[in-house]
């Protein structure tokens with residue numbers, strides 16, 4: 001498999017980045033949902049948010065790389081069998097997924113750094129608090145983070161369903177391409 005995208009195929013780099021981000025998004029959502037219900041006396045009370053934030057920062061870096069790579073090596077063109085409406089829905093859906101991802105990560109950063117404390121990434125390095133003065137920053141960013149996270153997983157779920165529909169009902173190569181199948 002080639003590592004760059006071509007006009008007909010996704011290359012290894014885009015495929016690995018896509019599935020890494022997919023696993024991270026669903027994993028972070030599950031972790032976030034579980035950790036907000038933790039009792040103060042739970043041994044995970046501090047560790048779970050630390051892990052959530054650390055993976056979130058790493059995901060942000062991975063997403064920057066992904067956007068950079070998208071410019072450097074554009075993805076394949078739409079399949080010939082996809083009509084104008086499908087092409088439009090695909091483009092819009094992918095665009096909103098990108099925007100949603102950055103929205104969730106930026107709002108998460110604004111919650112964690114509202115009190116001026118940096119975010120420690122697994123104790124390896126710290127990301128400084130750059131924006132701290134917004135009134136009710138933690139509360140507003142918290143609401144935005146929660147609603148956007150829900151919107152993102154629902155949209156990602158619909159996106160996955162659309163991919164499965166292309167595979168099992170339309171029998172086209174949409175999903176196979178994202179697994180690097182040469183005939184896709």
Ligand code: HEM
Pocket residue numbers: 014018021022023025026070075090094095097098101156159160161163164174175176177178
């Ligand atoms: C949070 C989870 C997910 C996110 C954020 C996401 C995001 C994206 C984005 C932005 C693209 C556009 C291509 C690119 O820029 O790399 C894409 C393509 C694709 N995704 Fe996902 N995805 C997720 C999960 C899934 C899942 C679970 C499936 C399958 C069951 C899937 C199947 C596909 C397929 C088949 C394509 C290629 C579509 C095409 O070539 O037109 N994705 N995804």
